[in-house]
Amino acid sequence: MNQSRLAYLFTQYTNGNATPEEMAAFSELTADPAYQEQLTALIDQLFLQAPGKTQMPEAAIQAAVKAITAHQPVMEAVPQPATNSRPAIIRYRWWAAAAAIILLLGAAAYLLRPQTPAPIASIPAADVAPGTEKAVLTLANGAAIVLDSTGHQVIKQGNTAISQQGGQLQYSPQSTQTEVSFNTLTTPRGGQFRLTLPDGTKVWLNAASSLKFPTAFTGKDRTVVLTGEAYFEVAKNTDMPFRVWGGNQLVEVLGTQFNINAYENESNTKTTLLQGSVRVSLPAAAQQPAASVVLKPGQQSVVSGTGTIPVTTVSAADAVAWKNGLFQLDNTNIADIMHQLERWYDIDVKYEGKIPEVHYTGGIKRSSPLSKVIAMLEATGDARFRIQKATAPGAGEKDIILVLK
Incomplete structure (x- = not known):
C-alpha cells in the first residue's frame, strides 16, 4: 500500500500539486530507508521522461535547489559494514540521479527531507542575461x-x-x-x-x-x-x-x-x-x-x-546542442564549462584557490540567465561561485567577473 502511496505522492510533488498534508506524508516515507530503492526507480523513470514532458513549477524548483544544496551528493564510495552496504549504494545512486535531473530540467528533482536551509548566498541580485x-x-x-x-x-x-x-x-x-x-x-x-x-x-x-x-x-x-x-x-x-x-x-x-x-x-x-x-x-x-x-x-x-x-x-x-539552445554536458570538467560561460555570457572567470575536481552531466538551456546556471552547478557539485563587477582599469559598467572559489 505504501509503495503505491509513495508513487502518488512523488507525482504530486514533482507536478507541484502536493498539499501540506501530502508533503508531510511524502517526507515521512522518504525518510524510511525501506523505500529508497523505489525512490531511485521513480527518479530513473522521471529522468527518462524529462525532455519536453516534465516541468516543475518555479516554487518547487527553488525549494528543491535549496534542499539539495543542504544535502550534497555522495561523490565517492564510503566503507560500510557488509550488512549495511546496500543503503549506501542506493543513496549514491539516488543523489546521482537527482543531480542529472537538475541539469536536464534546469531545476532540482525533489525534496528528500524537510529542511529550512539558508538561501544560496553566492547568487547576487544582479544578473547576466544570456547571449x-x-x-x-x-x-x-x-x-x-x-x-x-x-x-x-x-x-x-x-x-x-x-x-x-x-x-x-x-x-x-x-x-x-x-x-x-x-x-x-x-x-x-x-x-x-x-x-x-x-x-x-x-x-x-x-x-x-x-x-x-x-x-x-x-x-x-x-x-x-x-x-x-x-x-x-x-x-x-x-x-x-x-x-x-x-x-x-x-x-x-x-x-x-x-x-x-x-x-x-x-x-x-x-x-x-x-x-x-x-x-x-x-x-x-x-x-x-x-x-x-x-x-x-x-x-x-x-x-x-x-x-x-x-x-x-x-x-x-x-x-551541436549549442545550435539548438543547450549547454550539453557529458562528464564535463569545470574549466571547459567556464570557457562556454565566458563566451556565451561575455564574462571573465577568475579562479580562487584550487579548481574542484568535479564533472557534470546533463543539459542547461542557453536562454537561462547566468544566476540560474550557477545555481544548478552549485546544487550538483562542490564548486561555488561569486558574481562581481570588474574593477580593473578600463573596465566598463557591464564588465562582469565570475569568481570560482
Whole structure:
C-alpha cells in the first residue's frame, strides 16, 4: 500500500500539486530507508521522461535547489559494514540521479527531507542575461556592418545582394559574372548568427567566432576559413568540394552536416560528423608527413598538435546542442564549462584557490540567465561561485567577473 502511496505522492510533488498534508506524508516515507530503492526507480523513470514532458513549477524548483544544496551528493564510495552496504549504494545512486535531473530540467528533482536551509548566498541580485543573435559583417573594402536580431535590410556589394532577416544573413546565388571578394562574419562573446553562403551552404556561427568566405565560389573548390565554432550543412556539389580551414586542420566535404570546434583557447580542435563523410587532414610539418582520417557519422576527430588525429565515437547531437539552445554536458570538467560561460555570457572567470575536481552531466538551456546556471552547478557539485563587477582599469559598467572559489 505504501509503495503505491509513495508513487502518488512523488507525482504530486514533482507536478507541484502536493498539499501540506501530502508533503508531510511524502517526507515521512522518504525518510524510511525501506523505500529508497523505489525512490531511485521513480527518479530513473522521471529522468527518462524529462525532455519536453516534465516541468516543475518555479516554487518547487527553488525549494528543491535549496534542499539539495543542504544535502550534497555522495561523490565517492564510503566503507560500510557488509550488512549495511546496500543503503549506501542506493543513496549514491539516488543523489546521482537527482543531480542529472537538475541539469536536464534546469531545476532540482525533489525534496528528500524537510529542511529550512539558508538561501544560496553566492547568487547576487544582479544578473547576466544570456547571449543573443548579433554579429559584425566586414566587407572586402573594410566597411563593418553591425547585425542583430531586429535588423531587416539588403546590403549591395557589387553584383552581390546580401539579405538580413533578423539573426540570419543570406547571400544571393552565385553567378559566374560576379566579381569575387572576401567578407568576414564575426560574432562577439555573447552572440551567435546564421549565414547562408552563395552556394546555398548553411552555417550556424557560435559565440566568439568568425568565418571568412568569398562572395562567390568560382574556382575548383569552395574554401572558407573558421576560427571558433560553427555547424555546417553543406550544399552538395560533386564538382566543387567544400573545404574548411581552422584550428591547423583542413576539413574537406562534398555535401554533409558537421560541426567544428576550433577555439584558440581550447587545447583541442574537434570535428564531429552528423551526416555524410568528411576528410580531416593536417598539413605536413618538418620531418613529419601529412596525416588524414575519414570520419563516419557519429565520429569525432581530435587535433591537439601531436601530429596524429585520434577518432572516437560520440553523441553527435551533443556536439551541436549549442545550435539548438543547450549547454550539453557529458562528464564535463569545470574549466571547459567556464570557457562556454565566458563566451556565451561575455564574462571573465577568475579562479580562487584550487579548481574542484568535479564533472557534470546533463543539459542547461542557453536562454537561462547566468544566476540560474550557477545555481544548478552549485546544487550538483562542490564548486561555488561569486558574481562581481570588474574593477580593473578600463573596465566598463557591464564588465562582469565570475569568481570560482
